[in-house]
Amino acid sequence: MELIDTHCHLNDEQYDADVAEVIERAHSAGVLWLVNIGYDVDSSRKAIGQASLHPSVKATVGIHPHDAKTATKSALAKLRELAAREEVIAFGEIGLDYYYDNSPRDIQREAFRQQMELAKSLKLPVVIHSRDATKDTLEILREYAPLQGIMHCFSGSFETAQICMDLGMYIAFGGAITFKNANRLREVVAKVPWEWIVVETDCPYLTPEPFRGRRNEPAHLQHIVGTLAQVKGVSPADAARITTDNARAAFGLV
Numbered sequence: 668m669e670l671i672d673t674h675c676h677l678n679d680e681q682y683d684a685d686v687a688e689v690i691e692r693a694h695s696a697g698v699l700w701l702v703n704i705g706y707d708v709d710s711s712r713k714a715i716g717q718a719s720l721h722p723s724v725k726a727t728v729g730i731h732p733h734d735a736k737t738a739t740k741s742a743l744a745k746l747r748e749l750a751a752r753e754e755v756i757a758f759g760e761i762g763l764d765y766y767y768d769n770s771p772r773d774i775q776r777e778a779f780r781q782q783m784e785l786a787k788s789l790k791l792p793v794v795i796h797s798r799d800a801t802k803d804t805l806e807i808l809r810e811y812a813p814l815q816g817i818m819h820c821f822s823g824s825f826e827t828a829q830i831c832m833d834l835g836m837y838i839a840f841g842g843a844i845t846f847k848n849a850n851r852l853r854e855v856v857a858k859v860p861w862e863w864i865v866v867e868t869d870c871p872y873l874t875p876e877p878f879r880g881r882r883n884e885p886a887h888l889q890h891i892v893g894t895l896a897q898v899k900g901v902s903p904a905d906a907a908r909i910t911t912d913n914a915r916a917a918f919g920l921v
Contacts (some may be wrong), residue, residue, distance in 0.1 A: 668697040668907035672913035674760070674819050674867035677724065678713040679702045681871045681882055690721055693753060693885035695841065697907070699882075700902055700920060701885050704794060706731035707744050709753045718754035725918070727757040727794055729782060733917055735770035737779035743785065750789050756918045758786035759794025759818055766799040769808060776803060783811045792918055794815040795836065808834055817917055820869055825858045832863045837917045842875035842883065845894045853856050856898045865914045867892050902914040 672693070677686055693701060696733045701724045705711025711728035719724040730738045735737075747852075750758060754799040759780040763775050786793045793816035801823055808814060814835040821828060821838045828838050838859050843849055868875075868885035868891065875890045889903075895908035914920065 668889065668892070668904055669911055670696075670698045670866070670888050670907050671700045671702070671818055671911050671920070672698050672868050672870075672888050673702050673865045673917070674704075674841070675701050675869075675885050676703055676710075677701065677717055677871075678705070678710045678872050682853040682884075686717065687721075689884050693888075694723065696886035697890050698885045698888055699911070700711050700725060700798045700914070701855065702727065702756065704918035705729050705749075706760055707734045707737060708742050708749075711746065711749050714797050715749060724754075725756045725920070726754045726804065727759050728755055729759040729761045729794070730778060731760055732775045732796060733762040733767060733769040734761050735775040735778035738774075738781060743781055746782070747785055747789070750785070755791070756920065757792040757794050757816065758782060758789065759816070760792065760796045761786075762796045762819075763800035763804050764796060765803075766865070772803075774901065776807065779807055779916075780810070781806065781907075787811055794806060796821050797823075798818070805830055808836070815917065817865060819867065820873070821855075822852060823855075825855045828855060828863075830857050832860075837865045837913055838863050839865045839867045840891070840895060841869050842873040842887070842891055844898070845890060847876070852896050853894075856895065861899070861909050862913065863908055864895070865917060866895065866910045882897050
């Protein structure tokens with residue numbers, strides 16, 4: 668199997684001591700590319716630095732909605748500068764999070780729009796985070812359609828997924844589809860057409876079965892693909908091939 672982890676956080680401090688070994692285990696598990704996601708200026712810079720050292724790692728830049736209050740003019744200028752680096756293949760993770768409300772909602776929406784503008788001007792795909800904010804997320808995405816990018820860690824309804832696909836967004840499924848209580852999410856997985864599905868780990872978070880309770884890492888992507896294949900009624904090899912082709916299209920990887 669050849670896989671692409673479309674969303675991982677190798678820049679998280681949990682990997683500081685063994686990131687090279689984590690990447691090697693990913694390669695051994697068939698993960699060809701690892702998309703290392705930025706969530707503020709410092710993590711975006713770190714993602715690029717790691718990508719510069721490891722050819723199979725690519726980076727994104729962005730400010731997560733949790734940190735939207737840090738999206739100053741200076742910070743956005745730094746992101747624009749970082750986005751010009753050859754290691755960068757997308758803008759994100761950006762969007763809205765009304766579950767935690769770590770930044771005020773009006774500031775989240777403003778930062779989201781500013782970064783969508785940047786992504787459009789730089790002709791970069793976007794990686795979108797949306798939690799308990801479907802209505803406002805879709806409203807802002809519609810303002811910038813047509814789009815290219817990924818709805819990260821999708822957990823919404825099929826109706827929401829259909830709107831996102833109509834806008835040009837791929838739907839990313841991760842470790843949550845392996846959880847015993849995730850029947851509703853697996854029903855959505857079953858309905859989303861193959862041509863719009865990509866996979867991710869979101870590591871070090873959302874560790875799939877049978878590793879729940881431990882640090883997640885890209886090597887575990889094969890277990891997510893295994894569950895995806897089971898839900899869709901295809902072989903793991905076919906699920907890997909299709910989602911890898913989709914990820915290449917989403918990010919322009921060759």
